[in-house]
Amino acid sequence: MLDTAPNRPDLPAEIARRRTFAIISHPDAGKTTLTEKFLLFGGAIQMAGQVRAKGEARRTRSDFMQMEKDRGISVSASAMSFDFKTFRFNLVDTPGHSDFSEDTYRTLTAVDAAIMVIDGAKGVESQTQKLFEVCRMRDLPILTFCNKMDREARDTFEIIDEIQEMLAIHVTPASWPIGQGRDFLGCYDMLNDRLELMDRADRNRVAETIEIRGLNDPLLAEHIPADLLAQLRDEVEMARELLPTLDPAAVLEGHMTPIWFGSAINSFGVKELMEGIATYGPEPQPQSADSRQISPEETKVSGFVFKVQANMDPKHRDRVAFMRLASGHFRRGMKLTHVRSKKPMTVSAPVLFLASDRELAEEAWAGDIIGIPNHGQLRIGDTLTEGEMLRVTGIPSFAPELLQSVRATDPMKGKHLEKALMQFAEEGAAKVFKPAIGSGFVVGVVGALQFEVLASRIEMEYGIPVRFEPSQFTSARWVDGDRQAVEKFTDSNKQHIAHDHDGDIVYLTRLQWDIDRIERDHPEVTLKATKEMM
Ligand code: GDP
Numbered sequence: 001m002l003d004t005a006p007n008r009p010d011l012p013a014e015i016a017r018r019r020t021f022a023i024i025s026h027p028d029a030g031k032t033t034l035t036e037k038f039l040l041f042g043g044a045i046q047m048a049g050q051v052r053a054k055g056e057a058r059r060t061r062s063d064f065m066q067m068e069k070d071r072g073i074s075v076s077a078s079a080m081s082f083d084f085k086t087f088r089f090n091l092v093d094t095p096g097h098s099d100f101s102e103d104t105y106r107t108l109t110a111v112d113a114a115i116m117v118i119d120g121a122k123g124v125e126s127q128t129q130k131l132f133e134v135c136r137m138r139d140l141p142i143l144t145f146c147n148k149m150d151r152e153a154r155d156t157f158e159i160i161d162e163i164q165e166m167l168a169i170h171v172t173p174a175s176w177p178i179g180q181g182r183d184f185l186g187c188y189d190m191l192n193d194r195l196e197l198m199d200r201a202d203r204n205r206v207a208e209t210i211e212i213r214g215l216n217d218p219l220l221a222e223h224i225p226a227d228l229l230a231q232l233r234d235e236v237e238m239a240r241e242l243l244p245t246l247d248p249a250a251v252l253e254g255h256m257t258p259i260w261f262g263s264a265i266n267s268f269g270v271k272e273l274m275e276g277i278a279t280y281g282p283e284p285q286p287q288s289a290d291s292r293q294i295s296p297e298e299t300k301v302s303g304f305v306f307k308v309q310a311n312m313d314p315k316h317r318d319r320v321a322f323m324r325l326a327s328g329h330f331r332r333g334m335k336l337t338h339v340r341s342k343k344p345m346t347v348s349a350p351v352l353f354l355a356s357d358r359e360l361a362e363e364a365w366a367g368d369i370i371g372i373p374n375h376g377q378l379r380i381g382d383t384l385t386e387g388e389m390l391r392v393t394g395i396p397s398f399a400p401e402l403l404q405s406v407r408a409t410d411p412m413k414g415k416h417l418e419k420a421l422m423q424f425a426e427e428g429a430a431k432v433f434k435p436a437i438g439s440g441f442v443v444g445v446v447g448a449l450q451f452e453v454l455a456s457r458i459e460m461e462y463g464i465p466v467r468f469e470p471s472q473f474t475s476a477r478w479v480d481g482d483r484q485a486v487e488k489f490t491d492s493n494k495q496h497i498a499h500d501h502d503g504d505i506v507y508l509t510r511l512q513w514d515i516d517r518i519e520r521d522h523p524e525v526t527l528k529a530t531k532e533m534m
Pocket residue numbers: 025026027028029030031032033034147148149150151262263264265266
């Protein structure tokens with residue numbers, strides 16, 4: 001049996017066996033297929049929970065989902081839990097499209113590791129690289145899966161070199177492919193001295209494993225044609241000479257990534273990858289907070305909201321807040337303190353997105369993700385505790401890169417529009433700014449596609465047709481400084497000032513030059529491109 005947390009013998013067993021991770025990849029590399037296979041091997045039959053199933057049934061009819069489908073992107077993230085051997089895996093789904101990078105960033109604050117999936121023929125693609133950089137900012141451990149080895153792929157050394165060079169991370173082969181494309185037979189498991197042979201006849205069957213003793217074992221010739229075997233021996237010898245060997249500590253620090261080769265659609269290499277996640281983990285990690293770090297084994301429960309999904313059912317304006325448990329053992333019905341408002345909150349109907357038909361979370365442990373239905377009290381960045389005034393840090397809000405003004409096509413619906421916009425702002429789907437002068441709103445997003453998604457959601461979920469129009473502004477910065485200085489600054493720059501949905505002061509401008517000028521002429525205030533969510 002695998003030791004669940006060899007570096008942390010003091011962790012309660014339930015926490016030590018948890019692995020909370022996300023998959024990062026470029027669209028089409030195989031993330032969805034790999035997720036399905038995880039669930040298959042996790043003994044799960046059904047994806048996600050009832051909540052998600054309901055939401056999707058409704059949205060399938062909508063233009064919004066149609067748009068999602070047409071473009072092959074997944075806009076909303078959710079979480080799934082399943083068991084593998086003695087482990088509990090929590091997989092947090094990240095939206096794949098670059099236009100949703102802020103959402104992705106926040107999702108990655110809720111995980112302890114990431115699986116990077118690359119296409120064996122395409123190598124490191126643009127979106128992989130962007131997401132990788134986000135993981136690096138948090139020093140997340142990364143395990144790599146090189147997919148689609150059943151198709152023509154690049155040379156193995158070339159793939160490894162490309163990852164090392166483009167991402168500046170050491171790569172160590174956990175497995176080595178034998179042949180490729182039509183000749184792909186399987187892999188030599190470099191960590192366990194095993195041969196894994198792919199079954200082409202049955203895509204859902206786990207590969208046959210043959211224990212061997214080194215690459216000179218005569219057993220190999222029974223399974224591998226002579227030319228491929230000679231090539232395998234050469235390549236592995238070279239790999240052992242040229243590439244670093246696996247150093248678990250370096251993996252945990254995010255300086256080294258082990259790579260597995262496989263074919264998700266053929267279920268090949270997936271089990272080995274899952275064993276890798278179990279072995280190299282890591283177990284739930286401490287969480288930075290103000291005014292002290294939170295350790296997972298603390299007996300008191302704490303957690304933070306990293307995602308809010310609103311309007312899963314448009315008839316009831318309820319929302320689900322996704323909370324990552326940072327510490328303790330949570331039980332249904334617990335009374336927690338909502339730190340931002342200092343109010344108590346009884347969590348009576350938490351949802352665990354177990355990949356079976358269980359719905360209510362009777363209990364959860366540090367590392368788990370639970371969904372908390374609520375009416376808008378819970379926002380991204382909120383911390384819940386058993387009373388201590390702790391605030392989890394590191395969940396940023398980025399200044400949007402694109403701004404547009406929005407108005408209702410029917411002017412009578414202006415007030416309703418404000419409500420709808422505020423809800424989306426709280427959900428984190430967009431930034432909404434109310435200029436100090438004039439009426440109307442300025443909406444900010446990271447990618448242009450978000451305007452379209454918003455427009456169709458506002459129409460669908462609130463029945464308000466809207467128009468987005470070019471705004472006179474192109475950038476937004478949060479204004480920071482002592483109260484008097486900020487007041488003086490806003491008074492003399494009224495035409496540029498707006499408030500975000502939290503009431504924080506924002507400076508809207510059209511030119512980078514303008515921002516530079518203020519930094520020079522008004523040293524008493526700071527213009528910030530990010531703000532911590534709280
Ligand atoms: P995602 O966009 O990253 O979620 O990718 P998908 O899982 O949807 O896969 C994209 C396409 O690649 C689909 O047509 C899959 O059937 C296909 N695919 C996934 N894994 C493999 C594989 O191992 N081999 C081959 N040949 N195709 C695959």
